[in-house]
Amino acid sequence: MRYALYFSPSATHPLSKAAAEWLGRDAFTGETHPVPEVPGIEPETVHALTADPRRYGFHATLKAPFALAEGRQESELVAAFEAFAARTPAFEVPRAVVGQLGRFFALVPDQVYPRLQDVAFQVVQEFEPFRAPLSETDLARRNPEKLNPAERANLERWGYPYVNDDFRFHMTLTGQVDPELAPAMRRELERRFAAFNGQPLSIDGLALFVEPARGEPFHVHRWLPLATSADNRETMP
Known part of the structure; x- marks a missing residue:
């Protein structure tokens, strides 16, 4: 079993619902959804392109699995x-956008925000005592030879x-x-996430995700609000 500390909107947040419908699975409930239609991209390709984020569930990594x-x-x-x-x-990220990191699409801040960076590293440090050392196999999965010196040092530490x-x-x-599919994918994601693209993103809760066994889908074990929204507390069994 593995655990992870992620940012996720609450189970009932419209962004969580939109992402679950897009990815094909709700990490809070386990509910599945049909493969979404994307003009210009075959359904089986869409299904393959959403496979990894579907398994991990909609989130932003703070403390990796x-x-x-x-x-x-x-x-x-x-x-x-x-x-x-x-x-x-x-707190609030002033503006989040549908963007690309390399060749994959994600909802990202429009710039680096120090408060977000600080809280993310606080999570990394706070929960480090709970992390077992990576195995040699886990280290190899990260392709350390492709990382720069700072990234390799982070991986080891x-x-x-x-x-x-x-x-x-x-x-x-x-x-x-693939680059030839990227324009069609961007158009569809900007359409589907229009209500959130270019808008503030509230960092108002944290999720504890669980992977029951290697390769199985992650699910939300607990979701808790951050300090200023305690009246909206949600707990998953």
Whole structure:
């Protein structure tokens, strides 16, 4: 079993609903949805392009998936998660947009926001004591030979290459899209996410995701509001 600390809107948030319909699975409920129609792209290609984000569930990575360190219990992790959420104020990213990171599409901030960077690294540091060291196989999966020196150092220290100065907040919407399909994909994503594209994004909660066994879909184990929205608390069994 692996755990991860992610940003996710709440289960009932319109963005969560729109993303679940696009990806084909709701990580809160397990509900599945038909493959969305994208003009100019075959359904089987759309299904393949959403496979990875569908398995992980709609989210932005803060603390990447990890196995529990020896001697640690899930109950301790949950208690730390609750304490962190209770003392961390909610805040707002002024503008999020449908963008591209390399060849994959994601909902991203329009620029780097220091508050977002700081909170993300706080999560990395806070939950590091719960993380078991990466195995040699896990390290190899990250293709360390393709990482720059800072990213390799992050991988060795924190179990993930993209933290602190190398962190870029993104809520993944596709896998790697071939350049010839990218214009059609962008048009469809901008249409589907028009209500959120170019709008503020409230960072008002955190989610504890669980992967029951390697390769299985991640699901939301707990979702908690950050400090200023405690009256909206939601808990998943």
